[in-house]
Amino acid sequence: MMSTPAAGLSDTEFERFREYFYNRTGIQFTTSKRYFVDKRIDACIRNSRHDRFASWFAELRVPDRPEMLQDLINQLTVNETYFLREDYQFDSMLSTVLPNVLAARGGVRRIVGPLKILSLPCSTGEEPYSIALRLLEEWDQIDHVDVEIHAADIDSAVLAKAAHATYGERSVQRVPKAWIRKYFSEVAPGYIQVAEDIRNAVTLHRVNICDTAAMRSFRDFDVIFCRNVLIYFDELSSRRAAENLYGALRPGGYLFLGHSESMSRISPIFTPARLPDGIVYQRPTGAK
Template sequence: MSVSTTGTEPGLSEAQFSRVREWVYRRTGIQFADNKRYFVDKRVQACVREHGGGFDAWFAGLRLGANAALAQELINELTVNETYFLREDHQFDALVKSVLPRVAAERRATGSTDPIRILSLPCSTGEEPYSIGLRLLEDWGDIEDFDVEIVAGDIDTRVLQFAQRGEYGPRSMQRVPLAVRTRWFDRVKADTHRVKPDLRDAIDFRIVNVCDTESMRAYRDFDVVFCRNLLIYFDEISSRRAAENLFGALRPGGHLFLGHSESMSRISPIFTPVRLPEGIVYQRPPIGAAP
């Protein structure tokens, strides 16, 4: 059975759906349940129509890796990108009021001149890393005393291009105070704002797959990692692999922020939960910490 090329023919067969689901899982760690069948069907059909030649030819190219663009196109179609500025703002409070003061105190105590490094993934269309930058610039008193590097990564190349452009509409901007909007955004249309160059150029956007252990080895010695609302899409095996890769990305003593519905205690014991006034974060134990 081939994939529909019109709106009236059936979508994927059970076997085709299973093959695509397994490929996506092995490549990204994301596992689509049966109730996501319609979502997957429509996006796979779009990819097959773009490629031409029917499902079998398309999937053969995907599976054999003959055309890297096929794989990236499917990943782009199947990833979910729902975000806005200053989402779960209490975690940014924790960053500027509790976590970064600890990092700064440690740097001063040791005389280290290393930059403070923050990793945001999956960064989606960029609202999270830009929110981190905004809160540091607006609310962290030590920002003038330290160099800060913010790296933002996602598996979806289209959202990375959107993030680098830095243009946002009302939904994304709904929680940005007017004074902050005036200082750090330019209005480019009646309902569209663009992040000003000083902030936009400060974020390093990259393709990152948190489940790819080999490629994640390039990310090390971060003081803070934001990985919010991603692990809920993984099964137990993928979640554990992602946790280990996030652990490796942090320096000893570094802190991990998860989404409000996620709990590392149900995934892996390698992190230490830390209760801050603003909420719970997870820490890679410092060197010499008791097990």
Template sequence: MSVPAGTPARTGTAAGDLLTDAQFARVREWVYRRTGIQFGDNKRYFVDKRVTTCVRAHGKDFAAWFAALRGGDERLAQVLVNELTVNETYFLREDHQFDALVHSVLPRVLAQRRADRDRSPVRVLSVPCSTGEEPYSIAMRLVADWPELDEVDVEVVAADIDTRVLDQARAAEYGPRSMHRVPPAWRSRFFEPAGAERYRVVADVREAIEFTTANLCDTTAMRAFRQFDVVFCRNVLIYFDEVSARRAAENLFGALRPGGYLFLGHSESMSRISPIFDPVRLPEGIVYRRPAIGATP
């Protein structure tokens, strides 16, 4: 592997040293196969620091640590995935999409349910959910702005590959960075004080979310996610290469019911990834739909 301009080759192998070029290449390949995320040379320092943290915690040198990792030590694997996962989120991020959910998508879902005389719960998946701000935002918008919630059962499932952020999501405590877009009325209604400039989501909303693990690029594991009416998968496909993004798209397709809707991040476009979804232009923006036989987008 070539070394980026201006970066000297590294030769250290002891715990605490930065990685050699060969070690970096081996870790990068393992992470790609495991998660679908591909780290370029511009992420070298980020990867080096976090991998050496893992090696140091293991108490052995890189060779022993990596041998255990490749040998199937799931504890080491999860620790590494947690270290390398970037989580950037806050409440009501890209709020126009929650407008689309409440005002355009869910009315369509409910109309189809009634036409089919289907009384099963409406199911919404948030993946990756990070520290929980997105699924809690979904639940709060439904409570605040969707009157049909009184008549329809709704299940919200939130999933992430990073077990550490899932623990934080379940704890549901947040500071100013997460809360900066939450209006005062919502702070009073949906949060309780949890210390200096800290807030906790109220129990009724916390208990409405089911948190679990998910790897978007693991087709076998993703088969556990089925029959969702709506999936939010925002700002993660941009970290995948073409092959991984297509695999993730196929797994998201499988997670949706026929006719179900997919929300992507504002800088993402399914048209550049896979043709299997139909784009749907709503007043609030574009969403993507798993085709349903005989249905019109």
């Protein structure tokens, strides 16, 4: 059977691609996403030296061409975000979670090592920089505790944007004007950049949350924000991601999910904790 020209995939090609992408990333596209997938793959084929799916897909699977897979991942992942999104969870972090973390680790004067926070996936950086701003402006212990903020994503293109940390008006519309004057500078009409000292305070990583081997480098985090990504996974990938997040947390550490996500539907290994502003999931104290 001849391959379809770069103008849409056949049903067989779509199924072959969907299985391959799922095996490499844990992300499974339903048939309702068919139009979106067709368009993005069509763009990748047209930007390559190929004119048909078959030859492009064959090269994609060559082990020494990881840049092709990364380009595809960048095309197919959704990265819509903005500063202070779902900020009621930041309220919970400041009012309840961080005090609990400090108490569990012996208090401000006895804490050993940094307090570690992870944003995964971090997209173009609005979430980890929001965390930094809320800590600087509103956490009364920020001058007494060493805090490390880490941010990770599977998409190399959005990580490059996060490193540059330049945003348009829509991204910062919820940021108080006083904070913008204090922590941002205009770099072009309609665009502002996060201050260098805050950019340097966030460490960026590229990782696939479903890659257990790669996730082993993430350890002893006190707080993880993993919002609005598990909804894209099937049951098996969601469970694997949950186990990797569990391994990344310090015993007693806290996990924030998106408002439409529930860990109780995925895995029983976390303990739900009801806070004044919602639910957070905790790795049990003493768990191994």
